[in-house]
Amino acid sequence: MIEGLIQKYHQWLEVPDNAELISLNEGNTPLIELPRLAKLISSNIKLYGKFEGLNPTGSFKDRGMTMAVTMAKSDGSHTVMCASTGNTSASAAAYAARAGMKCIVLIPGGKIALGKLTQALMHGAKVISIDGNFDEALNLVRSICKSSPIALVNSVNPYRLQGQKTVAFEIVDDLGNSPDYHVMPVGNAGNVTAAWMGYKEYYSSHKCSKLPKMVGFQASGAAPIVLGHVVEHPDTVATAIRIGNPASWKGAICARDESGGYIGSVTDSEILEMYQLLPSTEGVFVEPACAAPLAGIKKLAQSGYFDKQVTVVVTLTGHGLKDPDTAMGMHSAITSSVPATREAVMDAIGLET
Ligand code: F0G
Numbered sequence: 001m002i003e004g005l006i007q008k009y010h011q012w013l014e015v016p017d018n019a020e021l022i023s024l025n026e027g028n029t030p031l032i033e034l035p036r037l038a039k040l041i042s043s044n045i046k047l048y049g050k051f052e053g054l055n056p057t058g059s060f061k062d063r064g065m066t067m068a069v070t071m072a073k074s075d076g077s078h079t080v081m082c083a084s085t086g087n088t089s090a091s092a093a094a095y096a097a098r099a100g101m102k103c104i105v106l107i108p109g110g111k112i113a114l115g116k117l118t119q120a121l122m123h124g125a126k127v128i129s130i131d132g133n134f135d136e137a138l139n140l141v142r143s144i145c146k147s148s149p150i151a152l153v154n155s156v157n158p159y160r161l162q163g164q165k166t167v168a169f170e171i172v173d174d175l176g177n178s179p180d181y182h183v184m185p186v187g188n189a190g191n192v193t194a195a196w197m198g199y200k201e202y203y204s205s206h207k208c209s210k211l212p213k214m215v216g217f218q219a220s221g222a223a224p225i226v227l228g229h230v231v232e233h234p235d236t237v238a239t240a241i242r243i244g245n246p247a248s249w250k251g252a253i254c255a256r257d258e259s260g261g262y263i264g265s266v267t268d269s270e271i272l273e274m275y276q277l278l279p280s281t282e283g284v285f286v287e288p289a290c291a292a293p294l295a296g297i298k299k300l301a302q303s304g305y306f307d308k309q310v311t312v313v314v315t316l317t318g319h320g321l322k323d324p325d326t327a328m329g330m331h332s333a334i335t336s337s338v339p340a341t342r343e344a345v346m347d348a349i350g351l352e353t
Contacts (some may be wrong), residue, residue, distance in 0.1 A: 005066055005166050012169065012201060013162055018075035022099040023066050024056035025165055031174045031313070036281045037294070042301035046311045048179070049278075053286055053319030057119060059319045060191060061091035063167060064160030069095040071159045072151035078102060078286045080153045081145055083137035083170075085187065085240045086116030087318055088263060092153050093123035104150070106137040111239050113287065113323035114232060133234060134188075156247045163189055168198025169207075171313055178203070178212040180310040183293040185317055186216035186225065186252060186263060187241035188326060193251025195315070207311025214261040215309055216252060217296035223265035225252055237268045237326060240289035240318060262300070270295035274295060276330060278316075285320030285327075 004023030006013050015021070031048050038047035058067035069092070072080050074086040079102040082092045089105035089112075096103035103125040107117070111133070130137055139155060145152035155161060172178055178199055186192055196214050198348050203211050218226055219236030224244055231244035246252065256263050274291035278284055293314045300306065320327060346353045 005063055005163060009166050009169055011137030012166070015067070016074055019341060020099075021066075022069045022073060022095055024062065024094065024098060026062035026066050027170065029054045029170070031171060032282075032284060034278075034282050034284070037278060040277070040281065041298045042306055044306040044309055045297070045301065046309070047297070048175075048311070048313045049282075049284055049316045050167060050313055051284060051286075051316045052167070053290075053316060057087075057091045057094045058115070058319035058322055059087035059091065060164065060167065060315065061087045062095070062195070064155060064163035064190070064348060065091040065095045065153065067159040067163035068151070068157050069099050069101070070154040073099045073101060075151065077149060079104065079150045081105070081141055082152065083107075083134060083141045083243055084116075084152045084154075085134050086112035086322070087240060088154060089125065089127070090116045090119035090123070093106050093120040093125035096125070097123045102126070103221045104128065106141055106209070108133045108137060108242070111242060113239055114325055115322035134243050135234075137187075138247065140290040143150040154247065155188055155194075155346075161190055161194040161197065161248075164194035165201065167315065168195045169202055171283070172199070172202050172208045175226055175311070175313075178208045178210050179313040180212060181215055181261070181312045182212040182281055182315070183215040183217070183297055185223075185238070185241050185289045185292045185314060186218050187243045187246065187289070189216075189225065189246035189248035189252035191315065191317070192216045192255050193248040196251075196255035211259060214255040214259040215293070215296070215300075216256065216261075216263040217292040218263070218265045219292055220265040221269060222268045225249060225263050226265045238271055238288040238292055239323075241292065264296055264299070266292050266295040266299060270299070272330070274298070279320060284316065286316045287318040287320055287323045288326055290314075290316045290318060303334065
């Protein structure tokens with residue numbers, strides 16, 4: 001029987017004894033070796049993808065949401081609320097439904113992927129689209145939750161990070177130790193903060209004998225941590241990480257510096273190249289944000305960053321089916337059909353009839 005994360009890692013995730021566990025059997029995602037892609041990037045890396053798109057709502061957010069909603073319910077809240085570029089809202093809506101609670105989500109108007117919006121709506125959330133970006137939405141949610149009995153379930157809620165740290169546990173459990181590098185996209189910066197916390201906790205308990213270097217990538221149009229200042233009007237094709245003022249900014253800097261890692265940026269065209277290359281070489285379909293760290297690894301490899309054989313894990317944070325518009329935007333040629341004849345199909349394949 002597959003169990004949810006709070007049961008699986010109960011020594012590491014404290015919840016009150018009498019709390020009702022709100023779970024969709026999240027976590028336990030596959031660590032998939034990506035040898036073809038690795039070969040195209042560098043001869044020095046053994047590359048694994050932690051495919052978080054296989055969580056119940058299709059992103060890593062479920063790891064934190066099982067904790068946040070379990071605790072919100074245990075604390076007596078009836079409603080949860082979040083700001084979101086899409087995945088947090090999908091996850092919050094699903095876990096709230098599971099808990100019999102209400103969910104309110106604030107999203108940046110016109111800038112969330114169709115699949116994510118569909119999920120929030122189908123799980124019965126009250127979806128409010130604002131004329132503003134994620135950072136403005138989060139400020140509003142923080143202000144509203146401060147003055148009303150609504151539980152905030154963005155990653156500023158510490159229970160979210162507690163749940164999300166379990167990705168590090170699973171990676172170590174699978175590899176038998178920490179990888180040399182753990183690379184991921186950085187948006188609000190909760191994930192890199194949480195994963196680093198997970199590795200440190202496991203290391204302190206002798207579950208691994210080394211710590212990884214934590215490496216993050218932002219999109220160049222939304223790269224506040226790289227630039228060292230807030231970006232007022234963030235923009236990128238990777239809408240999940242279209243964030244100009246990350247809530248866990250300090251946590252990300254800490255993870256980078258304590259681990260001896262790196263946080264850099266990649267352009268939208270570098271992101272789109274990897275977005276297409278991963279599913280077509282490895283059969284793993286992810287949303288655009290996940291291509292940022294892959295593009296980043298390629299860039300680092302080209303600059304000689306990996307000067308010996310290393311193990312690199314990349315978190316593939318969300319499923320490709322979340323964002324059909326971006327995917328189909330790259331394949332507009334497949335819109336016209338051919339006659340239903342053998343000749344026409346042979347011709348379309350490029351075979352002689
Ligand atoms: N990848 C995906 C697919 C995401 O949805 C997010 C964040 C990130 C990466 C970045 O993670 O914020 O912890 O640095 N999405 C949030 C949301 C902001 O609202 O769904 P982070």
